[in-house]
Amino acid sequence: MQDDRTKAVNIAEDSDNAAHRPGPHDADFDRLASLAATLMAAPAALLTLTDAEGKQVIQAHVGTSLAQAAEALGLAERFLANDPAEARNRSLLLHAGAPIVASGRTVGALLVLDGGERPAPDLNKLAQLQDVAALAGSLIVLRDRSQAGARAEAALVHAETRRAIALEAAALASWVWDPQTGVVECDTLLPELFNMPPAARMRARDIVVAIDRRDIGKTRKIFQEALEGSDDYSGEYRIRGFDPPRWLAARGRVVERDADGRPTLVFGVNYDISERHSGEERQRLLLREINHRVKNTLATVQALATQTVRHAREPREFLDAFSQRLRALGLAHGLLSEYEWRGIGIRDLARLELSPFDDAESPRISMSGPDALLTPDQTLGLALILHELASNALKYGALSVSAGKVAVSWTVRATTGDKQLELEWIESGGPKVSPPTHHGFGSILIRRSLAKVISSEVTHEFPPDGVRAHISMPLGETAEA
Secondary structure, eight states, rough: OOHHHHHHHHHHHHHHHHHHHSSSSSSHHHHHHHHHHHHTSSSSEEEEETTSOOOEEEEEESSSHHHHHHHTTHHHHHHTTTTTSSOSSSOEEEEEEEEEEEEEEEEEEEEEESSSSOOOOOHHHHHHHHHHHHHHHHHHHHHHHHHHEEEEEEHHHHHHHHHHHHHHHTEEEEEETTTTTTEEEEEEEHHHHTTTOSEEEEEEEHHHHHHHHHHHHHHHHHHHIIIIIIEEEEEEEEETSSEEEEEEEEEEEEOOOOOOOTTEEEEEEEEOOHHHHHHHHHHHEEEEEHHHHHHHHHHHHHHHHHHHHHHHHSSSHHHHHHHHHHHHHHHHHHHHHHTTSSSHHHHHHHHHHHHHGSSSSSSOOEEEEOOEEEEEHHHHHHHHOOOOOOOHHTSSSSGSSOOOEEEEEOOOOOOOEEEEEEEEEEEEESSSSOOOSOHHHHHHHHHHHTTTTTTOOEEEOOOOOOEEEEEEEEEEEEEOO
């Protein structure tokens, strides 16, 4: 009897260990079936469990072939249903049985079988059989719990993986802060954002020290408000030692407080918003530049209107000249706006201003030279000059006859530490040119449009074979062609 109990204890211990290993372990059920047969001194035993459809399914059998065990399944069904009919099949009789119960529910049966009649088992043997059936029920419960734990653990791993991937994709650094100890547990991105050595644990005061002193006061105040009761924290600050500045955004929440309301656990994330701040700064600079340019443009328009009306002989002449000059100015403004007022290439400007005076099918204006970036002031000044030269050529010069041509060329000449743009306007094939007896506003505009550009020089000549103009002004870097 003591040996049988020892076997049962060993089986229970082995089953407990087995429950923590993945997958089914039929050997455990085989050992329980063998133990049942041994207890009853019977030649055969059968252990069955209910499947998803409520039918009994063989889990272990000893002393029988698989075919005999399959035939004996009906005995398990009748035993569990407490069927009063004789519990036998063709070759086996039910000697004794015990239901297998797991979590308060009958899930199967443990049967002891024999081929012939034998005396009914005594109560002590039946109690031992029921103990073995109880071990089978305990094994099932342990397996269910183990599987549930494994599923929960897998779900936790999946959730953590999804969180880590989401944080990595969004470049978010997550952290957990214990205000009582001042320790911050974090992922690898957080120390990187704060320009600190890699670490999984950091001191809160070290993080505070890394914040730019210009932002530390505001940051402390907002964070203290969250700790004292608002729970949620949201702030932005710069990190020391970066030029241009590195801006971080922080979002946090107090998730636990003690009985006195003091915070004990704070969760949060940080992420880099430097690019956003840089974009906002560029936008502010662009707006200031636009405001400055609008004022200059209004002044230019006012001067154009005043000088055009002064030199116009009749209203129609004023309207035509003024409209064309405004159009030239507008084209240059549009091109500058497209490039966010950072300067444009001379090739784009020349093509834009001169194309209205040329014929695409039979071009008479040629342009050549390396591309070079012009400042906004240079762009506006040169736009008015090119417009006036082309307008005069169309009215009186080379473009007024079909055989006339205009060659526009430029070079970039290196001087001491600087670069100089040299542009030539040469007309040919037009009417014979005579120097004007007086200079109208167009000529004045050609000579003075680049007055704001330091070291600029414009010459306007009238040789008999065609008008010539030479423009010289300083440049920055030559653009790629």
